[in-house]
Amino acid sequence: MKGSLLYEGKAKKVYHVTDQPERLILSYKNDATAFNGKKKDQFEGKGRLNNLITSRVFDYLKLHHIPSHFIEALNDTEQLVEKTTIIPLEVVVRNVAAGSITRRLGIEEKTTFTPPIVELFYKKDELDDPIINDVHAYHLTDVSEQELTRIKEMALTINEHLIELFKQAGLQLVDFKLEFGRLKDGTIVLADEISPDTCRLWDLESGQKLDKDVFREGIGDLIETYELILQRLEENTCAK
Ligand code: C5P
Numbered sequence: 001m002k003g004s005l006l007y008e009g010k011a012k013k014v015y016h017v018t019d020q021p022e023r024l025i026l027s028y029k030n031d032a033t034a035f036n037g038k039k040k041d042q043f044e045g046k047g048r049l050n051n052l053i054t055s056r057v058f059d060y061l062k063l064h065h066i067p068s069h070f071i072e073a074l075n076d077t078e079q080l081v082e083k084t085t086i087i088p089l090e091v092v093v094r095n096v097a098a099g100s101i102t103r104r105l106g107i108e109e110k111t112t113f114t115p116p117i118v119e120l121f122y123k124k125d126e127l128d129d130p131i132i133n134d135v136h137a138y139h140l141t142d143v144s145e146q147e148l149t150r151i152k153e154m155a156l157t158i159n160e161h162l163i164e165l166f167k168q169a170g171l172q173l174v175d176f177k178l179e180f181g182r183l184k185d186g187t188i189v190l191a192d193e194i195s196p197d198t199c200r201l202w203d204l205e206s207g208q209k210l211d212k213d214v215f216r217e218g219i220g221d222l223i224e225t226y227e228l229i230l231q232r233l234e235e236n237t238c239a240k
Contacts, residue, residue: 093117
């Protein structure tokens with residue numbers, strides 16, 4: 001079923017599917033990178049954890065009628081998805097201040113944003129993924145004004161669902177990054193992954209950081225942390 005390699009990214013390999021040209025297989029790697037690839041390491045089991053966490057999150061979003069590329073998990077490290085052309089935008093939603101916004105705008109960590117803030121970044125490694133505005137996005141990508149409005153609405157709706165999902169698992173959703181892609185007919189759907197690599201998650205009671213910041217900041221064991229997230233999702237949430 002798995003065909004030839006189409007593309008290898010920092011966290012995943014993408015394969016063709018034999019006889020199904022409109023589908024792809026995503027294979028999650030054990031590599032961890034931060035600061036646009038400047039910090040790198042390998043963690044046995046990370047690919048499995050991110051595949052299983054992402055699959056559970058996308059199943060939950062499917063239940064809530066969010067259109068996405070996700071079809072199903074195939075095994076521990078691979079998932080079947082609809083083929084999309086990724087729009088080179090990183091759509092970040094922030095409920096609480098952390099990470100780059102604290103440095104960029106001098107906002108104190110833990111400041112709450114009501115309503116949540118949506119930011120756009122241009123997905124371009126050579127430029128270190130710079131922050132951009134809507135008009136930049138029209139120039140740099142093929143999205144129309146209407147489509148960008150819809151993408152931001154979808155991001156905020158996804159935020160509401162994810163806040164609830166992670167709350168059930170005793171986690172505060174601080175911020176996260178989404179990517180969107182176009183199906184063959186041009187329809188825009190949610191794509192890529194949603195995992196502790198792409199979300200900030202803090203323990204609801206202790207405030208402990210339980211996401212990729214443990215690797216970025218060297219403050220904890222990545223595999224133990226991601227195991228805990230998967231275990232809490234499996235034990236406390238109903239995704240299927
Ligand atoms: O670094 P920053 O604070 O802007 O990140 C905001 C959110 O987006 C974090 O949850 C981070 O993990 C995620 N992110 C990502 N991929 C990037 C940049 C940020 O998943 N390239």
